Amino acid sequence: MKKFFRRNAPAYVFLSPWFVGFFLLALGPILASMYLSFTRYDMVGDPRWVGLDNYEYMFERDRRFWKALEVTFTYVALAVPARLAMALGVAMLLDKGLRTIGLYRAIFYLPSLLGSSIAIAILWRQLFSVDGVVNQVLAKFGIEGAAWISDPNTSLYTLVILAMWQFGSPMLIFLAGLRGIPRDLYEAAEIDGTSKRRQFFRITLPLLAPVIFFNLVLQTIEAFKTFSSAFIISNGTGAPADSLLFYTVYLFNEAFKFFRMGYASALAWVLLLIIGFFTAVTFFTSKYWVHYENERD
Amino acid sequence: MAGLTLRDVGKSYGGLSVMSGLDLDIYDGEFLVLVGPSGCGKSTLLRMIAGLEEITDGTIAIEDTIVNDLPASKRELSMVFQSYALYPHMSVRKNLAFGLQNMKMTKAEVARRVDEAARVLQIEELLERKPRQLSGGQKQRVAIGRAIVREPKLFLFDEPLSNLDAELRVQMRVELASLYAKLGTTMIYVTHDQVEAMTMASRIVVLRKGTIEQVGTPQELYTRPANLFVAGFIGSPKINMFKATASKIADGIHISAPEFEDFEVRGLERTVDDVTICIRPEALVLGGGSIQVTAEIILVEYLGSEILLHAKLPSGATVLLQTSGKEEYARGQNISFGFETSDVHVFDHNGDRVAFTHEEAFA
Numbered sequence: 001m002k003k004f005f006r007r008n009a010p011a012y013v014f015l016s017p018w019f020v021g022f023f024l025l026a027l028g029p030i031l032a033s034m035y036l037s038f039t040r041y042d043m044v045g046d047p048r049w050v051g052l053d054n055y056e057y058m059f060e061r062d063r064r065f066w067k068a069l070e071v072t073f074t075y076v077a078l079a080v081p082a083r084l085a086m087a088l089g090v091a092m093l094l095d096k097g098l099r100t101i102g103l104y105r106a107i108f109y110l111p112s113l114l115g116s117s118i119a120i121a122i123l124w125r126q127l128f129s130v131d132g133v134v135n136q137v138l139a140k141f142g143i144e145g146a147a148w149i150s151d152p153n154t155s156l157y158t159l160v161i162l163a164m165w166q167f168g169s170p171m172l173i174f175l176a177g178l179r180g181i182p183r184d185l186y187e188a189a190e191i192d193g194t195s196k197r198r199q200f201f202r203i204t205l206p207l208l209a210p211v212i213f214f215n216l217v218l219q220t221i222e223a224f225k226t227f228s229s230a231f232i233i234s235n236g237t238g239a240p241a242d243s244l245l246f247y248t249v250y251l252f253n254e255a256f257k258f259f260r261m262g263y264a265s266a267l268a269w270v271l272l273l274i275i276g277f278f279t280a281v282t283f284f285t286s287k288y289w290v291h292y293e294n295e296r297d
Numbered sequence: 298m299a300g301l302t303l304r305d306v307g308k309s310y311g312g313l314s315v316m317s318g319l320d321l322d323i324y325d326g327e328f329l330v331l332v333g334p335s336g337c338g339k340s341t342l343l344r345m346i347a348g349l350e351e352i353t354d355g356t357i358a359i360e361d362t363i364v365n366d367l368p369a370s371k372r373e374l375s376m377v378f379q380s381y382a383l384y385p386h387m388s389v390r391k392n393l394a395f396g397l398q399n400m401k402m403t404k405a406e407v408a409r410r411v412d413e414a415a416r417v418l419q420i421e422e423l424l425e426r427k428p429r430q431l432s433g434g435q436k437q438r439v440a441i442g443r444a445i446v447r448e449p450k451l452f453l454f455d456e457p458l459s460n461l462d463a464e465l466r467v468q469m470r471v472e473l474a475s476l477y478a479k480l481g482t483t484m485i486y487v488t489h490d491q492v493e494a495m496t497m498a499s500r501i502v503v504l505r506k507g508t509i510e511q512v513g514t515p516q517e518l519y520t521r522p523a524n525l526f527v528a529g530f531i532g533s534p535k536i537n538m539f540k541a542t543a544s545k546i547a548d549g550i551h552i553s554a555p556e557f558e559d560f561e562v563r564g565l566e567r568t569v570d571d572v573t574i575c576i577r578p579e580a581l582v583l584g585g586g587s588i589q590v591t592a593e594i595i596l597v598e599y600l601g602s603e604i605l606l607h608a609k610l611p612s613g614a615t616v617l618l619q620t621s622g623k624e625e626y627a628r629g630q631n632i633s634f635g636f637e638t639s640d641v642h643v644f645d646h647n648g649d650r651v652a653f654t655h656e657e658a659f660a
Contacts, residue, residue: 184382187349192396192447193370202395206386291386293429 037266042259054266065267067242068250075156075246076223079163084215087167088208091174105175109168120162121232125149128158149233152243159244162229170215177211178204209290217282224275227252247271299360299373299450299483300325301346307354308341308507315341316507317354323485324500328477330486332494333504334530339487340455342504346485347376347453359451370399374451375444379459381436383428389415389439390424393446400447414442417476434465441473445480454486458493470496491531495519503527525648528575534605536575536642537616543572543643550643550651555612560588562638564653572651575642578605578619586635592616594630608632 005012012019037054039047058065090108094101111120127133128148135145148154181204189199205212227248230238236253238245251271255264301323308316316338323329331339344350346357348369356363364372383392393411402410415421418438428436437457444452457473458466474497477484488494494501495515503510503518503526511523515531522528528536541554549563552574592608595615599622606618606626618634626632643651 182380182382184378184380185384187369188376188378188382188443189395190349191347191369191374191376193399194396195399198399203384209386293385 033265033268036262037269039262041261041265043261044259047262050262054263055270057263058266058270064242064245064250068238068245068247071156071238071243071245072224072226072247075159075163075226076220078157078160079226080216080219080223082160082164083167083219084170084212086164087170087215088174088212090167091171091178092204094171094175095178105172108171111165111168113168118228118232121229124158124162124229125233150240152241155234155240155243159226159229159233163223163226170219173211173215174208177208181207206291210292213282213286213290217279220278220282221275224271224278301451301483301485302358302361303346303355304358305355306342306345306352306357308338308345308350309353314507319355319507319509321502321509321512323483326481326483327499328484328486328497330488330494330498330501331504332488332491332501332530333510335489336506337504338507339489339504341507343376343453343455343485343487346451347374348372349376372451373449374453375447375449376453376455377437377440377444377457379456381428381440381460383436383439383443385428388425388427389420389431389442392428392439393424393442396443396447410446410448414446417445417479418442433461434469437461437469438472441476445476450482452482452484454484456487456489459488459490466493473497492533495531501531503530521650521652522575522642523650525573525575525644528642528644528650532577534578534617534619536577537581538573538575539614541572541574543569545569552641552643556610556614556616557588557590560638562641562643565643565651566654567645567651569643569645569651571646573644573648575644576636576640578617580636580640581616581618581634582636583618583620583632583634587637589633589635591631591633594626594628594632597626597628606632 036047038049038051040050040053041047094104094108129135130145130147130150132148134148138145146154148158185203185207186199189203194202225248226246230244230246230249231252234240234244234249236249238249238253247267248271251264251267254260254267301321303319303321303323306316306319306321307314319342331342333339341350345352348364348367348371352365356365358364359372359374384395387395390411393414394407397407397410411424412421415424418441420435420438420442423431423435423439428439431439437460440457454473458469461469470493477497486493486497495518498515500512500514501518502512505526510530511518511527513521518527518531522531525538529538539554539556541552543550543552545551545568546561549561549565550569550572551559551561552572553559554574590610592610594606594608596607598605598607601622603622604620604624604626606620608616608618610616618632645651
């Protein structure tokens, strides 16, 4: 035991800031929120134990909970593939060996740095407003644009487009993955007369599978947690007609607008379970479609 | 099978020319080896023939058809890469079949060709394995299999054995030679290893800095190197080189070198002054030869069937002798040896061979 600590002491010293942060700042709130999810708590009085009431209400009587789930699931289902496709497409363009690749990489990454900021969400609201830039451009072509954000039928798609625009970090990871595929494989395929399309589906995609998997897991988690852009664009309400009522926006409102901390905690735990479930499913299916070169047999 | 004609071929990257004015005829059905030190342009030349690199000047013709603008897939050739270039996510069978599936071939024909290649290369039991489950030699066989299933007119090999260990390299060399004998297809083979070149080639092209130094059979290159570079590059152990001065006499030249007593080489046709004389290590005979010299052994390399003796001449120059492995030698021992003047290769101050009158002129 003594030997174990002596040998690993440097590791623990370096890990200590994380331990301090986790135990003091994270573990407490995690356990507290679990407890609070079984209580009624308005931050004024003491929490009152209500058992499974919050969960029962959520699943059986709360229609806005189901609406929030619908909005979030739709968003995840559209935004994740769209962002990954965009990221892969741009990564493949950049992989062509441009001399100024560093510059382009930085330029393309910029929206991702700005993307989560409040300013960009506000800008987005301006772009897609009735007299915004998008409609002005469309008008030049004689097309009458819609009220993108205030129309419940289109509002969610403006956020999907915003998500697509923020392809920077998966793009960088894809680019690194593409760089890792030996050129020889494409040259061998070239000599064999393999079309570019077949090269993409039979060589690039299978060899990129570990990276696609990594990006898929990360982006799915990210998409479920989307908050600030939805909050800003819907003015914090999920409007119009709850079409932007993202799960996190609903949770935030329950907690900090209506001070239903117990119920909000229960919502947070359900979101955690949902994210955990989808991550587990992705991991489970990965053995059928992800190929690792150095896999043990 | 196909012959190739390269005329005035050049390659430059931006303003930097790496190859220019290269002419070469590759005969139908021959095993041509491109050899030279790193950076000499041999792989670039092979890739230009394959269609993986564009040529910036001249023409490349396969069977009299100029292929400059023809994509790699239309040149009816196969290439084996140094890295094997096997698709890691596909089984050996799928690797072999992948190229054939582009050729709009029936499934039965694909299966027949894959099985036939597997039989020829003795990899039948490996067909369901993934590349990561194969040894280096097995991977190399699969890579060759992928080339032969297409039944191309021309095979290109880009240093295919350089990732293998020494023993396996010798074995694969023999297998490749017998495959060539069986198929009889034109093969162009790139290597930096002159032993590989000498043992496998019908003809060798020695390249340096993007130009051809000499083209010839292995024997021609060994016995009549066109210049100092080829003399030094071809042959292992390496040829001995000595600076000397020469003067013309009636039927040859008179040579003075600090290492040896003066001697005359008969039958040399040119007038020369400063020369380099070269003698192969096996042409130095212990206790024999008409020009004799003594030296002190500084290193003994025992190789079993033969011994390499590194010795120091009275002039201070070192010399390498190759002798049979029967005697025992020790460091510090004095030896006397000699050579015949007909075994001396003479090169002028430009490094070009001074040919004997009976020799043909070399390119």
